[in-house]
Amino acid sequence: xxxxxxxxxxxxxxxxxxxxxxxxxxxxxxxxxxxxxxxxxxxxxxxxxxxxxxxxxxxxxxxxxxxxxxxxxxxxxxxxxxxxxxxxxxxxxxxxxxxxxxxxxxxxxxxxxxxxxxxxxxxxxxxxxxxxxxxxxxxxxxxxxxxxxxxxxxxxxxxxxxxxxxxxxxxxxxxxxxxxxxxxxxxxxxxxxxxxxxxxxxxxxxxxxxxxxxxxxxxxxxxxxxxxxxxxxxxxxxxxxxxx
Amino acid sequence: xxxxxxxxxxxxxxxxxxxxxxxxxxxxxxxxxxxxxxxxxxxxxxxxxxxxxxxxxxxxxxxxxxxxxxxxxxxxxxxxxxxxxxxxxxxxxxxxxxxxxxxxxxxxxxxxxxxxxxxxxxxxxxxxxxxxxxxxxxxxxxxxxxxxxxxxxxxxxxxxxxxxxxxxxxxxxxxxxxxxxxxxxxxxxxxxxxxxxxxxxxxxxxxxxxxxxxxxxxxxxxxxxxxxxxxxxxxxxxxxxxxxxxxxxxxxxxxxxxxxxxxxxxxxxxxxx
Numbered sequence: 060x061x062x063x064x065x066x067x068x069x070x071x072x073x074x075x076x077x078x079x080x081x082x083x084x085x086x087x088x089x090x091x092x093x094x095x096x097x098x099x100x101x102x103x104x105x106x107x108x109x110x111x112x113x114x115x116x117x118x119x120x121x122x123x124x125x126x127x128x129x130x131x132x133x134x135x136x137x138x139x140x141x142x143x144x145x146x147x148x149x150x151x152x153x154x155x156x157x158x159x160x161x162x163x164x165x166x167x168x169x170x171x172x173x174x175x176x177x178x179x180x181x182x183x184x185x186x187x188x189x190x191x192x193x194x195x196x197x198x199x200x201x202x203x204x205x206x207x208x209x210x211x212x213x214x215x216x217x218x219x220x221x222x223x224x225x226x227x228x229x230x231x232x233x234x235x236x237x238x239x240x241x242x243x244x245x246x247x248x249x250x251x252x253x254x255x256x257x258x259x260x261x262x263x264x265x266x267x268x269x270x271x272x273x274x275x276x277x278x279x280x281x282x283x284x285x286x287x288x289x290x291x292x293x294x295x296x297x298x299x300x301x302x303x
Numbered sequence: 304x305x306x307x308x309x310x311x312x313x314x315x316x317x318x319x320x321x322x323x324x325x326x327x328x329x330x331x332x333x334x335x336x337x338x339x340x341x342x343x344x345x346x347x348x349x350x351x352x353x354x355x356x357x358x359x360x361x362x363x364x365x366x367x368x369x370x371x372x373x374x375x376x377x378x379x380x381x382x383x384x385x386x387x388x389x390x391x392x393x394x395x396x397x398x399x400x401x402x403x404x405x406x407x408x409x410x411x412x413x414x415x416x417x418x419x420x421x422x423x424x425x426x427x428x429x430x431x432x433x434x435x436x437x438x439x440x441x442x443x444x445x446x447x448x449x450x451x452x453x454x455x456x457x458x459x460x461x462x463x464x465x466x467x468x469x470x471x472x473x474x475x476x477x478x479x480x481x482x483x484x485x486x487x488x489x490x491x492x493x494x495x496x497x498x499x500x501x502x503x504x505x506x507x508x509x510x511x512x513x514x515x516x517x518x519x520x521x522x523x524x525x526x527x528x529x530x531x532x533x534x535x536x537x538x539x540x541x542x543x544x545x546x547x548x549x550x551x552x553x554x555x556x557x558x559x560x561x562x563x564x565x566x567x568x569x570x571x572x573x574x575x576x
Contacts, residue, residue: 109460135462147457149450160446164462
């Protein structure tokens with residue numbers, strides 16, 4: 060059984076249809092890249108999957124359970140973790156509090172599995188390499204550090220499926236490398252992720268499959284090596300086949 | 304004695320960043336339901352308190368529901384409207400509330416008849432309330448409320464249930480108003496609608512803004528300072544018709560200074576290249 064099953068999903072605002080009949084399955088342990096030009100509906104799809112937007116038709120199943128009408132916090136407690144395009148860090152809280160607030164929001168079972176929360180907080184900050192800033196307000200971190208903290212926090216909170224929206228946007232090449240390592244580590248531990256990215260080599264390096272969206276529809280679906288070679292992708296991204 | 308209601312309001316408006324201007328709606332419902340029942344209809348205090356508790360929780364649920372349905376600015380206006388509707392009811396339902404005459408002869412409990420004993424009781428209740436608010440503020444609830452205030456979507460995607468947390472915040476604000484308005488009328492032996500007008504709401508906003516929105520100790524300090532100024536001005540040798548305008552000018556200056564002092568957070572400077 061796939062961990063995530065999306066079937067016939069459509070979403071529109073007024074007359075403008077943003078997602079059109081989207082269907083795909085994600086198997087456990089897969090990392091799937093979601094690519095497409097700006098305005099193709101990638102982030103909207105994430106918003107529908109995480110419950111912030113309600114689809115006009117179609118269903119979303121998590122481990123066979125219909126979650127189409129579940130509220131965002133319920134979906135999070137069922138195991139969907141999300142990293143947003145803009146930094147999802149609470150700037151007025153310390154780094155410790157930023158991790159703690161996420162841990163405290165888990166269901167009782169999830170918290171029980173994690174054990175001592177103080178140790179998890181410590182482990183999360185170590186994972187992000189930010190232990191020395193534990194008591195500082197998160198607003199004092201650089202953009203890259205915020206991204207690392209957000210990702211480590213999401214990965215450490217016992218989720219099974221991660222929706223990562225442009226995790227390398229606006230970070231240095233060194234940080235991109237660290238983020239790539241984090242996602243690879245996630246994959247090794249058997250977790251599942253959907254990653255929105257414009258960085259095609261990055262997608263090729265970390266993903267098992269790629270889904271290409273254009274004007275709200277899935278236009279390509281396959282292995283990264285196959286998709287990257289396709290003429291359709293070149294046309295979608297560059298407007299024409301660059302070899303011609 | 305206004306501290307419980309101000310700290311409750313601070314939780315919603317200051318920490319939760321919800322544009323709620325209906326704190327006085329809670330206060331009116333709390334004060335009138337309890338004291339009309341007890342004084343006008345001779346209902347035992349315990350039952351009157353239960354009635355007040357039930358009604359303020361209902362108003363809290365109504366305001367919470369409206370806050371989920373409306374945009375922030377629309378909710379702000381609606382919460383003011385709700386306050387003014389309750390005030391209009393109190394002023395016009397004369398057979399029950401005695402309108403602008405208010406309800407006199409509000410009794411104190413037998414054990415606390417003397418002013419000293421009653422003051423001591425009030426201080427104890429307020430201390431318990433402050434400890435309760437500090438406990439909430441520094442715990443999981445406070446963190447959840449702050450997270451929702453800063454990034455509602457991010458907080459919800461971590462598993463924080465916005466409706467539950469905000470509803471609890473409104474209920475606590477309502478309980479704060481109930482606490483203040485159960486304590487104050489027996490202290491002065493009268494319940495009058497003049498104490499529940501819009502200027503009282505402005506005072507609450509001013510206290511929270513000058514104390515630092517969401518900061519418990521800051522708001523406590525601001526409550527003492529502003530109440531001291533508000534009441535202390537009575538003792539300044541001014542003609543009676545000057546006291547009101549002077550008080551308003553003083554509060555205006557304090558609000559201006561508070562906003563000026565916090566200008567970097569309220570009006571962050573635009574970065575230019």
